[in-house]
Amino acid sequence: MIIMLVENKNILYAPGRQKYIEASKKKESKNLKKCVFCKSEKDLLILESKTCFICANKYPYGTGHLLIIPKRHVNSITDLTTKERIEIFNSIDLCVYALDIYLKPDGFNIGASIGDVAGQSISHLHFHILPRFQGDVGWNVLLNFKVLSVSPKDVVLEIKKTITKFKLKKKFGLV
Numbered sequence: 386m387i388i389m390l391v392e393n394k395n396i397l398y399a400p401g402r403q404k405y406i407e408a409s410k411k412k413e414s415k416n417l418k419k420c421v422f423c424k425s426e427k428d429l430l431i432l433e434s435k436t437c438f439i440c441a442n443k444y445p446y447g448t449g450h451l452l453i454i455p456k457r458h459v460n461s462i463t464d465l466t467t468k469e470r471i472e473i474f475n476s477i478d479l480c481v482y483a484l485d486i487y488l489k490p491d492g493f494n495i496g497a498s499i500g501d502v503a504g505q506s507i508s509h510l511h512f513h514i515l516p517r518f519q520g521d522v523g524w525n526v527l528l529n530f531k532v533l534s535v536s537p538k539d540v541v542l543e544i545k546k547t548i549t550k551f552k553l554k555k556k557f558g559l560v
Contacts (some may be wrong), residue, residue: 431536431544432476434559435446436469439476441537441544442513448535449516451480451544459510461499472559473512479557480514483547487540488517490508494529 422438430450431440442450453476455469467471481493494515498505535543547553556559 400503420458420507422507422511423458424521427493429471429541431541432479432548432554432559434476436466436474439480439544441535441540445537446513446515447517447521449484449490449514449540450537451484451514451540453477453480453512456512460508461510462497464510475559476555477512477514479553479559480544482557483544483551484514484516486547487543488516491519492517502554509546544552 427442429443430438431441436456438452438454438456440452440454443551453473455465455473457469458511459465459469481495484490484493494513494517497510497512499510
């Protein structure tokens with residue numbers, strides 16, 4: 386995906402994400418039969434545990450952007466079972482560990498957007514793991530570009546290799 390920033394009335398746009406925005410995923414995700422996360426795209430799947438999936442984000446904000454998605458269609462953290470919580474947070478640990486080995490980022494954004502005002506785009510609870518690199522955010526990106534060009538499918542392959550090589554499923558209790 387090519388990201389191009391265009392200035393219009395002091396707002397920066399990333400036209401490459403427009404197709405995603407227009408796809409009305411939120412409306413579909415309220416219907417269990419149409420929810421994109423309930424259907425799960427196998428080509429972006431990295432790991433599947435008993436209660437959740439780890440996959441690459443189809444529309445990443447940056448290289449290595451991963452998602453952790455409960456298998457059960459829930460929309461709130463408070464709806465998670467204890468087992469789901471444990472596996473989700475063990476999966477977050479695994480992702481950070483594997484991405485650290487693979488991409489060596491300078492930091493991470495980890496979180497979930499719950500509700501429209503929080504920016505939730507799909508009505509199925511999910512957590513973002515987003516590697517961050519010095520210079521990839523803020524105005525300095527316009528002055529000092531750092532382009533990372535790794536496709537989500539390449540991220541899937543490399544993270545799977547890392548999980549196997551370092552036996553991370555066992556290390557993080559996801560066997």
